[in-house]
Amino acid sequence: MDQSKIRNFSIIAHIDHGKSTLADRILELTDSVELREMEDQLLDNMDIERERGITIKARAVRLRYHADDGEDYVFNLIDTPGHVDFNYEVSRSLVACEGAILIVDASQGIEAQTLANTYLAIENDLEVVPVINKIDLPSADPDRACNEVENIIGIPAMDAPRISAKMGTNIKEVLERIVTDIPAPKGDDSAPLKALIFDSYYDQYKGVIIYCRVKDGHIKVGDTIRLMATGAEFQTVEIGYMGAKDLVPMGELHAGDVGYIAASIKDIGDTRVGDTVTNADNPCSEALPGYKKVNPMVYCGIYPADGAKYGDLRDALEKLVLNDASLSFEPETSVALGFGFRCGFLGLLHMEIIQERLEREYNLDLVTTAPSVTYKVTLTSGEEVTIYNPTNYPDTGLISSAAEPVVNAHIYTPSDYVGNIMELCQDRRGTFKDMKYIDTNRVDLHYILPLNEIVYDFFDALKSKTKGYASFDYEMKGYEPSKLVKLDVLLNGEPVDALSFIVHEEKAYARARRLVEKLKENIPRQLFEVPVQAAIGGKIIARETIKALRKDVLAKCYGGDITRKKKLLEKQKEGKKRMRQLGSVAVPQEAFMSVLKLDD
């Protein structure tokens, strides 16, 4: 394939601006999928993605397009997620491309992730092609959207295609722009092989499947590849490209191509996303720069509901981490929950998605502890420690100072809601930095916010205070000193490590109050009265009491029919199984999550 006929591109957009729908239309117009095979959001092939209407993982597909210039082109479309948690995935995809289509919703204009993703594309030297979508909406104002693109991002947009991905309007214009505006790759096909791994997953039959972008050189079946980060070598057994529905074997890949390699790789630890693949017999001299390692922002403990499934959980996490390098995990133990893992995530949505994937794809029942950020504590001894798990937070007496992570947050909102948002940010201990008008009635509010105030439910609160109009993006700013305390929870007088969390001292009392109330709601009555207490450093600051169970069913046991009794007994035992026995108290899994939902 002549490189000048290849176009490698991504589509970037704020969430819900129509990225996956445009991808579907492009797939249709390039005849990549028979129409009868067409399902909405074809690229979103995880159940969770379709249900939530979001794209989580980057995905790639090769398309063939017959352009107006009479030539046939190969398009490699790499889909990207739009949510703030997955910026990392976006940047991974972008490195494999020469250009990006930037979708802007004609009625919403530029939103927080529009900017964040565009900046990522520009940082990666990509040609950005703006497209104005949803022109069919009654509230569409394409001119205003174009103006915003020109004024805020600073790229020409007045002649940007104005389309409706949903109705299929003007999609052809987008395809022509891909041909004319996005540069062809310029690799050296005769140089030593240099290919970037941008994704991978484990296939039961073929082993690890590497998705890669060949920058220089070429590769064919039978070649021995070397993965430069680990030095591991494998003989390739299948090479090809990603069709809309299946992998299509081709035997070789050349400079500029996007495709896959299977080399009977069994150990998922050998392949790292961001690593460079080269030819073992004719290696390149240095690896591609690869990816910046992303640091997880949010941690939580994940435990198997059934302790015997610890090994299964570990296997599942190992497989997930293969195509989600942003996930991290370390074994940990909890007095309450036994053996499990402390897992790090990019954000709360990322955490939810991983939990859901573990439960659905790996059929695991999980108990998850409340999410927490990492704290840096200086001890009176002068030693500095980083706290990943609230349980390990040192005694107040040993702490000389503590710091918590803060973020630079930008909130884009119609100006009507500025008051509401300021109130929310103040409540979340935010520091106002500035406010800029994007146009006459939309503003960009800039706040510094403690990360631990936004990991729980900030996004939901923001949505509800702005009728869904505000959008939000943040980046780590660093650590700032803070007055933090560790809140312990005691059931029947016994501390439950898995329920501890760290909170700003001003908020401790209110949180403790809500927490004990929530636990009381979530823990069923026991045979004994159970006090639920919250304490800071041994001092009880809130208490509720779960009353003892009064009666269960005293049914007539008739005519020697003891089956009903047996069924009740089985039900009791089944119920007990879903509980965690903490001392004399049986605690349902939901109780561990109740800490998450204190603001309901």
Place this chain on the structure above:
Amino acid sequence: MTGLYIHVPFCARKCPYCDFYSLRFSRSAVDGFTEAAVRNIQSFKGRNIAADTVYFGGGTPSLLSCEQVSAILDAVRDCFELSDAEITLEANPCTADFDKLCGYRRAGVNRLSFGVQSADDSELLKLGRLHNSERAQRAVEDAVKAGFENISCDLMLGTPGQTRQSLKNSVDTLTRLPIQHISAYMLRIEQGTPYDNEKIRNDIVDDELVSQMYLDTVEKLGASGFEQYEISNFAKAGFESRHNMKYWTGEDYIGIGPSAHSLFGARRYFCPSDLESFLSEPVQQSVTEDDDPDRLEEYVMLGLRLTKGISLQRLTELGVSDLSGFDKMTRLLEKAGLCVAQGDSVRLTPQGFLVSNAVIAELISSL
């Protein structure tokens, strides 16, 4: 020794809270039932099974004529080695007049169990019962006149509209009658019954009050000489139901009739709830429920329903080698006032009976 249970699946009118197997009464169906009962009893002939209790349950067994009861009992005497037997018949106060009671007595019935349920007429009306309190008291008096010296009455707790005071009145009325046994059950809304609706659920007594009612009843019956011997059963000394005791102590019993359950030959089985097959098949095909009952679990589950409780010695005999978890749980439960451990025995208190499902599940899990 074995007990015999005969399920008579007919009622003149079905009570709206009941989900036991019972059909509309008709003369011809009861005739057919009697013949089939005799046939099924005869299938045990020649096996020299010794029996000492017979129990006619239902349904409404008092819809059987004296001759029908007599025919069934003749078959029992013919096919089982019956000695010194307690022979109970459940009777509806409305369908048992003096003559009929005399006939039952002559046929060999020596114990009656009346479905009195309440001494409050408005409560009886809500329960859909055919009798009023006065009719029930007269039935008991007639039974005494007919020569019965062992009479039981059923009492329900937590029925729609019941109060602590009305229940106290019902208990007073019952304890003043010349009876020896009282069964006190809590009303339970069974799925699919006419009572399974929002209105009734709102009208019945809440958990807290019905628990108090139960404790009141236990205390009051005890004070009147009706000692509790099982979760729901109370008797004057020596008048505990020998038949029902077999259920709690793991003795054998054979059930005859649709929906009747059996424990016989170390196997639990039941006859399908299907009158048609009972009438048409020479001997109704039974269905195995459990051909290897867990003796330990059953011992704990059933034994703890009795006020005498279970024996640690027996647990050891049934294969428990380590009682430390059980002891620990027992101590916790004892501290909460739910059980009493004394020497070799562990028994539930009335408070413990109220939460017996949970307590039993805990104790079994601790073994």
